[in-house]
Amino acid sequence: MPTESAARSRVVVVGAGHAAITLAGLLRQAGHVGEIVMMGDELDHPYQRPPLSKKFSDGNLEQWLRPPEFYGEQDITLRLGERVLTIDVPRQHIATSSGDEHPYDVLVLATGARSRPLPVPGIELSGVGHLRTLEDARVLRKWVADGRRLVIVGGGYIGLEVAAVVRARGGEATVLEREERVLARVASADLSAIMSDRHTTEGTSIRTGVHVTGFEGAGCVSRTVLAGGARIDCDAVLVGVGAVPNDDLAVEAGLDVAPGGGVLVDGVCRTSVPSILAIGDVTSRPLPGLAATRRLESIPSATEQARQAVAAILATEPPPPETPWFWSDQFDLKLKIAGIVRPGSEIVLRGTPASGRFALFHLHDDVVVAVESANASPEFMAGKRWIGSGSRVDPKRLADPGVALRDAEV
Numbered sequence: 503m504p505t506e507s508a509a510r511s512r513v514v515v516v517g518a519g520h521a522a523i524t525l526a527g528l529l530r531q532a533g534h535v536g537e538i539v540m541m542g543d544e545l546d547h548p549y550q551r552p553p554l555s556k557k558f559s560d561g562n563l564e565q566w567l568r569p570p571e572f573y574g575e576q577d578i579t580l581r582l583g584e585r586v587l588t589i590d591v592p593r594q595h596i597a598t599s600s601g602d603e604h605p606y607d608v609l610v611l612a613t614g615a616r617s618r619p620l621p622v623p624g625i626e627l628s629g630v631g632h633l634r635t636l637e638d639a640r641v642l643r644k645w646v647a648d649g650r651r652l653v654i655v656g657g658g659y660i661g662l663e664v665a666a667v668v669r670a671r672g673g674e675a676t677v678l679e680r681e682e683r684v685l686a687r688v689a690s691a692d693l694s695a696i697m698s699d700r701h702t703t704e705g706t707s708i709r710t711g712v713h714v715t716g717f718e719g720a721g722c723v724s725r726t727v728l729a730g731g732a733r734i735d736c737d738a739v740l741v742g743v744g745a746v747p748n749d750d751l752a753v754e755a756g757l758d759v760a761p762g763g764g765v766l767v768d769g770v771c772r773t774s775v776p777s778i779l780a781i782g783d784v785t786s787r788p789l790p791g792l793a794a795t796r797r798l799e800s801i802p803s804a805t806e807q808a809r810q811a812v813a814a815i816l817a818t819e820p821p822p823p824e825t826p827w828f829w830s831d832q833f834d835l836k837l838k839i840a841g842i843v844r845p846g847s848e849i850v851l852r853g854t855p856a857s858g859r860f861a862l863f864h865l866h867d868d869v870v871v872a873v874e875s876a877n878a879s880p881e882f883m884a885g886k887r888w889i890g891s892g893s894r895v896d897p898k899r900l901a902d903p904g905v906a907l908r909d910a911e912v
């Protein structure tokens with residue numbers, strides 16, 4: 503049970519994305535009765551981001567995180583189109599773009615991340631864009647409906663998801679990746695190879711080890727320029743080269759940030775300033791089994807941190823740590839990945855990639871540290887559980903789909 507003063511605290515949340523909205527709902531559920539004020543700088547009602555790269559073509563883009571009436575019913579003040587400009591840490595006040603000031607007992611930074619910029623000539627041409635917001639997705643939808651030939655700079659999950667949608671509609675997609683393989687930062691070489699094959703079979707042109715140096719066109723983009731001078735004709739470009747945390751407010755307020763960016767938080771989302779918490783994509787957070795903090799950009803991580811922050815605000819028992827995971831949909835493949843993919847693991851394949859149902863288990867001394875799966879929920883669930891419990895498996899039995907998963911554990 504929260505103490506009366508914790509339950510009555512005035513909570514101000516900066517950002518109105520997944521982490522922020524989850525936190526506000528969970529706080530009310532847990533018995534918080536004090537004021538909750540949320541400031542989001544986007545104009546759209548708070549929405550889900552995952553459909554933006556998966557359903558932008560013909561699905562429902564506007565998937566609200568909560569129905570509009572939720573905020574009034576829960577007595578949550580939601581201010582949209584309002585940007586928080588500064589934090590006055592000693593006075594516990596924030597100042598916003600509309601000129602208002604708001605006092606807080608607890609401030610929660612849930613400012614997320616933004617698309618990583620690509621500082622090359624021609625980036626300002628019309629027809630060159632990013633994909634982070636609902637507005638970005640509306641533009642992308644139009645490009646694809648118009649049959650534009652799309653160049654995607656960056657072969658990460660978002661770039662590949664977009665390529666899959668474009669190909670499913672019969673459009674032209676070219677993925678340009680600087681590294682030697684797609685998904686280089688986030689997946690094993692085995693999964694990269696499987697996904698690369700599948701995309702190529704579906705008609706996407708993938709070029710790895712190429713460096714984009716600029717874009718050309720008369721007003722609207724018509725060519726992508728590569729190092730060495732080669733040019734690729736196109737009618738639109740999606741730049742998907744990662745995201746950077748929106749940690750500027752925190753930096754200006756003097757909060758500790760990780761060397762690579764991201765507000766440093768502990769296991770219950772406390773920052774280096776006691777009255778300020780941070781949750782979601784903006785954080786660099788501790789993870790079970792890892793010495794350094796990490797930035798995770800996923801819905802499950804934002805949800806877990808919202809739960810942790812509720813415990814910190816109400817001074818109640820924190821939830822146990824969860825195994826990180828996320829998902830990606832490409833063609834008919836429902837990918838689910840748990841744990842942290844790192845180099846040097848033994849990789850055990852169960853199932854057959856050609857059948858579209860498989861799992862890659864990552865082992866360190868027979869201990870499962872990560873699992874990358876496609877259309878294989880039982881394997882994913884078992885892998886996630888094993889990662890959490892630090893279980894050992896027999897690699898030979900695990901690789902044999904004739905052996906039940908429970909019999910692969912030793």
Ligand SMILES: Cc1cc2nc3c(=O)[nH]c(=O)nc-3n(C[C@H](O)[C@H](O)[C@H](O)COP(=O)(O)OP(=O)(O)OC[C@H]3O[C@@H](n4cnc5c(N)ncnc54)[C@H](O)[C@@H]3O)c2cc1C
Pocket residue numbers: 516517518519520521522541542543544551552553554555584585586587612613614615633634635660748751781782783784798799800801802804827828829830831
């Ligand atoms: C296209 C796309 C597809 C994705 N697909 C998946 C997926 O399949 N699975 C998965 O697990 N994850 C996916 N993700 C990641 C997931 O959406 C994020 O991890 C999640 O949205 C993080 O939530 P957040 O609240 O931390 O940040 P955000 O959702 O980025 O929300 C932060 C909000 O704060 C606002 N803000 C920033 N600064 C200020 C300020 N100073 N004042 C006021 N407001 C401010 C921002 O504009 C933004 O609206 C995807 C992301 C994208 C972009």
